[in-house]
C-alpha cells in the first residue's frame with residue numbers, strides 16, 4: 001500500500017491535535033482533544049504529562065479511524081509542541097515525578113532574579129539568545145529537582161530524564177528507545193548554546209542540572225526512530241520531524257527567506273522573523289532563537305513572545321462567563337464601533353516581549369458606567385493587536401527591516417474583528433492563508449522532507465491566501481489609540497513585586 005499521508009501531532013498548550021495531510025499538503029482529517037489545566041496557586045500552571053500522552057495517542061488513532069486510513073499508509077509522523085513546558089520522569093518506570101510545569105508558570109521568578117543578581121543576564125543573552133525569565137525550561141527543571149523528594153539524587157544517578165513535550169512524546173512512542181529533541185526546542189531551555197550548538201556547561205552548572213538528564217539534540221527533519229509495534233496495530237511508523245510549534249509555524253508559512261515574518265495567534269501570540277544562518281542579537285527585548293536545523297545547517301529567528309492572546313478570550317468565556325464560545329467574541333465586539341476608551345492588559349502571566357516583566361499582572365482600565373460587556377470583549381480582542389504592535393516595533397528596530405505585510409495563522413485568526421484591528425494598528429496588510437494550521441503543516445513538511453515525500457522547494461509553492469485585511473484607520477487615530485495602550489501597560493508593570501509601593 002502506498003505511504004502517502006503525513007500525520008502531524010500538534011501538542012498545544014490547551015489541546016492535543018492530530019492532523020492528517022495528503023501528499024499535496026492538504027488537510028484530510030483533524031481530531032482534537034482539550035486537556036486539563038491545573039492552577040495550584042496564583043501564577044502557577046501545570047499539565048499532567050500522562051494525560052497529554054493519552055490524549056495525543058487518542059486523537060492520532062481517532063483521525064486515522066474516522067478517515068478510514070491504515071497506519072501502514074502513513075509515511076511519517078511529524079511532532080510539534082508547546083515549547084518550554086517541562087516534564088521530568090523516571091527512566092525505569094516511565095512515570096513523571098511531578099506535573100509538567102507549563103511555560104506560562106511564574107513560580108521560578110525569584111530564581112530568575114537570583115540569576116540576574118549573579119550578573120548572568122549578558123551571558124544568558126549571548127549563549128542562549130534568551131532572557132532570565134521564568135518562561136524557559138531551565139529554572140523549571142531546577143525547581144523540580146529542589147522540590148520533589150529524592151529527585152536530585154535520582155537525577156545525579158542518571159535515573160531521571162528531562163524533556164519538553166516533543167521529547168516526552170517521542171520517548172513514549174518509541175517505548176523509551178529515543179531520548180531526543182530538536183534544535184528549535186533545545187533553544188528554548190536556557191541550557192542550550194545557540195552558537196556552539198551544544199548544551200551549555202556553564203548554564204548547567206549555574207542551575208545545578210545534571211547533563212545526564214538531557215536529551216540528545218538533533219536536526220528538525222530526520223528519522224529519529226519508529227513507533228513501537230503495538231502503538232498503531234503493528235505498523236512501525238517513522239517519526240521524522242520535530243519542531244517547537246512557533247518555529248514549525250514559520251516553516252509552515254514557508255518563511256524561508258531572511259526578513260520573512262509570521263504571527264501565530266493561539267493561547268499566546270508569537271511573532272517570528274527568519275534571520276538566516278546567523279543569530280541576530282536583540283537590543284529591543286526580543287529573543288534570538290533557532291528556527292530549525294535542516295540540510296546540515298541551522299537557521300535562526302528573532303522572536304517576540306506574547307504570553308496571553310487567545311487565552312484572554314478563554315478567560316472571558318470560562319472565568320467571567322461573558323461569552324459562551326471564543327467565536328462569540330467577534331459577534332459582541334462587532335456590536336460596538338470601538339472599545340469605548342477601555343483598555344484590557346492581559347498580563348495574567350506577567351508580560352513577555354518586549355517588556356519582560358514577570359511581576360506585571362492583568363488589568364482593565366477606562367471603565368465608566370456606560371461600559372458594557374461588548375466594550376470589554378472588544379478591548380480584550382484589541383489587546384492581541386496592541387501586543388503585536390509592541391513586538392513589531394521592536395522587531396523593526398532590531399532588524400532594520402520595515403514590515404510590508406503580516407502573515408498570520410493560529411486559532412484566533414478566524415476572528416475578523418481582530419484581523420481588521422491588527423491591520424489598522426500596524427498600517428500594513430494582514431494576510432490570512434487558506435490553511436491556518438501552519439504549525440501542524442510545518443511539522444508535516446519537516447517530516448515529509450525527511451522521508452522524501454516532497455522537497456523544501458516544493459513546499460514554497462503550496463501556501464494560498466484566503467483573505468487580506470487592509471488598514472482603514474487614519475494614522476492620527478491609530479497613534480492616539482496606541483498611546484493609550486502604552487499608558488495602560490505601564491500601569492500594570494511590577495504589580496506583584498512585594499517591595500513595590
Ligand SMILES: Nc1ncnc2c1ncn2[C@@H]1O[C@H](COP(=O)(O)OP(=O)(O)O)[C@@H](O)[C@H]1O
Pocket residue numbers: 012013014015265266267268309310311312313314326327328329330410411412413414415
Ligand atoms: N473566533 C475566535 N476569536 C477569538 N479567539 C479565538 C477564536 N477561536 C479561537 N480563539 C482562541 O484561540 C486559541 C486557540 O487557538 P490554537 O491555535 O488552537 O491555540 P493553541 O495551539 O495555543 O492551543 C484559544 O485561546 C481561543 O480562545
Ligand SMILES: O=P(O)(O)OC[C@H](O)CO
Pocket residue numbers: 011012013014081082083084103244245246266267268305
Ligand atoms: O501552545 P501554543 O500554540 O500557544 O504555543 C505555546 C508556545 O510554544 C510557548 O512558547
